[in-house]
Amino acid sequence: MAPIDLNLLRAFVAVHESGSFSGASELLGVPRSTVSRAVAALETAFDVILFHRTTRKVSTSTAGVALYDRVLPSLTALESSLAELPEREEAPSGVLRVTSTVDLGAALLAPAVARFTRRYPGVQVDVVLSNSVIDLVRHGFDLALRVSGRALRDSSLVARKVGSLSFQLYAAPSYLARRGVPTTTEELATHDWVGFRGQPPFAGLNAKLQREVSVHTRVIGDDMFFAREVLRAGAGLGALPSFLADADLPAGLLVRVMPRLVANTGSVYLVHPGRKHLPRKLTAFRELLLEMLRQQPLSGLPPAVAKD
Numbered sequence: 001m002a003p004i005d006l007n008l009l010r011a012f013v014a015v016h017e018s019g020s021f022s023g024a025s026e027l028l029g030v031p032r033s034t035v036s037r038a039v040a041a042l043e044t045a046f047d048v049i050l051f052h053r054t055t056r057k058v059s060t061s062t063a064g065v066a067l068y069d070r071v072l073p074s075l076t077a078l079e080s081s082l083a084e085l086p087e088r089e090e091a092p093s094g095v096l097r098v099t100s101t102v103d104l105g106a107a108l109l110a111p112a113v114a115r116f117t118r119r120y121p122g123v124q125v126d127v128v129l130s131n132s133v134i135d136l137v138r139h140g141f142d143l144a145l146r147v148s149g150r151a152l153r154d155s156s157l158v159a160r161k162v163g164s165l166s167f168q169l170y171a172a173p174s175y176l177a178r179r180g181v182p183t184t185t186e187e188l189a190t191h192d193w194v195g196f197r198g199q200p201p202f203a204g205l206n207a208k209l210q211r212e213v214s215v216h217t218r219v220i221g222d223d224m225f226f227a228r229e230v231l232r233a234g235a236g237l238g239a240l241p242s243f244l245a246d247a248d249l250p251a252g253l254l255v256r257v258m259p260r261l262v263a264n265t266g267s268v269y270l271v272h273p274g275r276k277h278l279p280r281k282l283t284a285f286r287e288l289l290l291e292m293l294r295q296q297p298l299s300g301l302p303p304a305v306a307k308d
Contacts, residue, residue, distance in 0.1 A: 011038035092281040093122035100145035103224045106131040144271045163268040163298030167239045169257040174234040192218040192236030
């Protein structure tokens with residue numbers, strides 16, 4: 001048997017329950033002729049009479065009663081399921097999948113997710129932190145925070161710049177008390193450094209400086225949180241993104257060294273697939289992130305959870 005249009009079954013059920021074609025027409029909000037054609041199409045498809053019709057009355061046939069008993073539970077369950085789809089509800093709901101770099105995830109996403117789940121209890125948030133670029137469409141992600149030194153140009157994605165990244169030099173007060181505070185580029189060469197694997201110790205702070213000053217890197221790692229902890233512990237000088245280190249300045253855990261050495265290393269983009277029919281969970285989270293960044297720009301973002 002060919003597939004049956006669910007609208008035909010809805011019309012049939014409405015006629016049975018209302019007891020007339022005109023009643024079904026009012027119930028469904030469609031012309032009476034539409035209901036008549038729907039019932040006729042079902043009778044042709046099943047090769048049975050579903051209703052006995054007279055000028056005064058419509059009564060359901062034995063075959064019609066049997067069909068009603070069989071289709072009503074499934075039709076009701078299906079309509080209920082479709083009506084309760086998460087993305088169709090007025091309030092955001094469902095599972096929101098987000099990905100970001102590890103440092104941005106901890107500094108920005110963590111407080112944003114905490115605020116978002118308090119504001120929208122119907123949403124479950126699934127976060128994957130990785131310094132690798134993940135294919136959002138292929139792996140089913142709703143949104144990503146990405147860092148790039150140039151504008152993102154992927155026609156399948158929507159990218160919105162939400163902030164800029166800057167690197168500066170930091171050290172712990174204990175290290176500076178022991179080794180002194182450098183004030184000239186020449187003095188930088190006499191200090192111990194904490195660096196990142198595959199990057200120059202100045203991390204783009206000054207290209208000329210990189211060529212002219214030879215420094216001794218005592219600690220090399222591949223994670224910014226590790227580098228921050230090593231710097232806090234007094235291992236040397238190091239370049240960190242300001243959003244990750246500036247919150248330590250008021251507490252005296254870190255000190256900014258030679259503040260004029262600043263490197264603007266890239267921008268942070270909020271990225272999501274497509275432009276049309278965006279789920280409410282995505283638009284709500286996007287607006288919350290933008291709201292938080294208006295209140296507290298990315299530079300100097302505190303790691304603590306913000307109050308809603």
